[in-house]
Amino acid sequence: MRDTLDFLLHDWLRTATLLQRPRFADHTAETFAQVLDTCERIAREKFAPFNRLADTQEPHFDGERVHLPRATHEALAAYVESGMLAAAQDYEFGGMQLPCVIEMAANAFFSRASVAMGGYAMLTSGNASLLMAHGTPLQREVFAKNEFAGRWFGTMCLSEPQAGSSLSDIATRAVPDGEGHEADPLGPRYRLRGNKMWISGGEHEITENIVHLVLAKIPGPDGKPIAGTKGISLFIVPKKLVNTKGELTGERNDVALAGLNHKLGYRGTTNTLLNFGEGRFPVRGEAGAIGYMVGQPGEGLRCMFHMMNEARIGVGLGAVMLGMAGYEASLAYARQRSQGRPITGAGKDATQPPVPLVEHADVKRMLLAQKAYAEGGLALALYCARLVDELHTGDEAARAEAGLLLEVLTPIAKSWPSEWCLEANSLAIQVLGGYGYTRDFPVEQYWRDNRLNMIHEGTHGIQGLDLLGRKVVMKGGEGLRLLALRVADTAQRAGQVEGLAEHANALSGALQKLGAATKAAWATGVPEEALANATPYLQAFGHVVLAWLWLDVALAAEESEAHAALKPGKRAALRYFYAFELPKIDAWLGPVARREPLLREMQDAWF
Known part of the structure; x- marks a missing residue:
């Protein structure tokens, strides 16, 4: 690696x-x-x-x-x-x-x-x-500053038992904490009451304090909670109260662990249900967790998306590395485990000794798929990180471009690795056969850990709606146009390189199909018709992006002297992706382009 x-x-x-x-x-x-x-x-x-x-x-x-x-x-x-x-x-x-x-x-x-x-x-x-x-x-x-120093750890508290991903339905409330609450040096001070579910890292003793960032609804002018997302604000709610010098006051905040969730994977991270303001740890004799508002009232979601978008790229990277770990483990196993005989012109010769698994064509298929998924996903995550550097340190034009590209690519950076590197883990189990299904080998844990990433920070359905419903149409499609220019530039350069021209033509064709399907999806201007097939659109979009990145990586491999030994492997993974993966986009884009009505017309009784 x-x-x-x-x-x-x-x-x-x-x-x-x-x-x-x-x-x-x-x-x-x-x-x-x-x-x-x-x-x-x-x-x-x-x-x-x-x-x-x-x-x-x-x-x-x-x-x-x-x-x-x-x-x-x-x-x-x-x-x-x-x-x-x-x-x-x-x-x-x-x-x-x-x-x-x-x-x-x-x-x-x-x-x-x-x-x-x-x-x-x-x-x-x-x-x-x-x-x-x-x-x-x-x-x-x-x-x-105390979090960066590792003295305190932090969480993000969005979901609730009854709401899940539907943040407009959260029930946690925040009310001003008495007179002078707006003058608190740490920020406008509120009392929070409610419950938050699926909070990773929500309770532990690794650090002396935990800083919870909590979404809650504040009252409107009439004293009632504001409906929808407009009333959602963001609050710092520390597990233990602190003073303005960052010192613990010795008083516990009214945040209590209601219980631990026991998951299929990611078992090493505490996952919690937290109760805010239930009165178990009253502050100054009163129930209600103390929270300090971050940003302006009603802008909680806008602030939280800063962390959510960063977390989405981080989730994608985590999925990539689990795929990479499984790939490396199954490759090592396939090289040392001997089983079966090769097929020759005369068929199989039972008198010959068994050969390593890696010599079998179908095992090579599974290993190549894992390589294409994991290394391609790593390229995607690092490319997005490189865009972040442009966003923060580039010139004005570079910053504008990086911002648009990140908007479009973030749903892909989260969703594509969480689907296809999970598939890589499944293939790793398959390479090991029955042994892969046992706890004697690590590949089954990699799969269990990775399965969560399809849900973490927004499911595929949410990412698809974000991509097709917002990202590709924002600013008149400027982000999609900019991405298409970069894809076209790679195809143009690859078209001049022996052995890559065929792939360059295939990429250009895929880009045209994606653009046509995008236009067709929105041809009627009816969101319900366009977005019913947002998930297959997300899958096709992701595969086009990965085909582009693989071709761009292959171009760099052609020129690399320091890593010349990697060139044959990169070329093989590229060939695999274009032969076995990129053709899948036709099946995904078909329903998108014709605005297939089945999924929005389907009735409960028909199930």
Whole structure:
């Protein structure tokens, strides 16, 4: 994996060019490599050996405390000591001012080693980054800075037992906390009451405090909650109350663990149902959790999407690395396990010794698929991270383009790896056969852990609605047009390279089909007709994007001298994707283009 990671960073994304920008001027290619080396070592020594332990000894609650294996505490302490929680932040906040693309590449090692243990850090970094973008100076100093230092960890609290993804239906309420609530130095002070479900990292003793970011509805002018999403605001709700110096006051906030959810995978991350304001821990003799508003009233969702979009790319990366882990495990198994004889012109010769599994054509198919999914997904995640660097440090034109491309690609960065790297894990189990289904080998855990990523941070249905309903039509389709220009540029360059021209033509044709289907879906201007088939549109869009990235990666491999040994493998994965995967878009785009009415006309009774 490291060779591929280095190739993608240096030969494809040309991260060395970032060193010319003032923000990254203190770094060199060597410091980038040192960061990757350090994270690879910590992941190998502190995370990977205990991935199975965290799975089998999942968190348990004794009524007072949540217990986790000591190895989880030690792994996260090593992560905190590495400084990676603040890797991309300013020096004044304890950061290293690393490019986002280097930060994401470094975090890939932890996702590969133990995605569940690494989840605490991903949530904390996203929580603190949101506060850096939308919090007041004191909120950044008190809460974000302590999170970046690893003294406190953070969560995001959106879903509720009765609402799930339908945030307009959340029932958690926030009311002003008495006279002078607006003058609190930490932000307008409210009392929250309600319940939040599926909160990862919601209770533990890894750190001395937990900073919850909670969505809740505030009252309107008439004193009643505002309907829909307009009344949703965002609040900092610490587990333990703090003062303006970031010191614990010794008083517990009215946030209580109602119970742990026990999931199929990701068992190493506590997943909780939290009660806010039930009165178990009254503050100043009164029930109601103390929360400090972030941003303006009614802008909670806008603020939270900062963390959600960052988390969506992080979820995609986690899915990629689980796919990569399964690929590497099944490849190693296929190379050492001998079974069966090759088919020759004379058929099978039972007198010959068995050959390694990797010699069989169908096993090669499964391994190539995993390689195409995992390495392609890694390219997608790193490309998005590189766009984040353009968004923050590029010139005005580059920033505008990066922002539009990120809007369009974020649903793909989350959804495509969570579907196809899960398929990679399924294929890894298949390569191992019956052994793959046992807990003696790690591939079954990789599949269980990865299955959650199709739900994490918005299901496929939600991502499809976002892509077709908003992203490709926003600003008159400007984001889609910009992406099409980049795809067309890759096809044009590849058309001049021997062995790649056929793929360039196929990519151009796929792009035209995608554009035509997009127009056809919206031909009547009726959202219900266009969006009924949003999920197959998402799948086709994702495959076109990955076909583009694979061709672009192959072009870089053609020119690479430092990683010339990778060229045959990249070409083989490219050929696989164009031969076996890209043709699938016709089946997905057909219902989209004709606005197939079945799914919106289907009636409950017909089931």
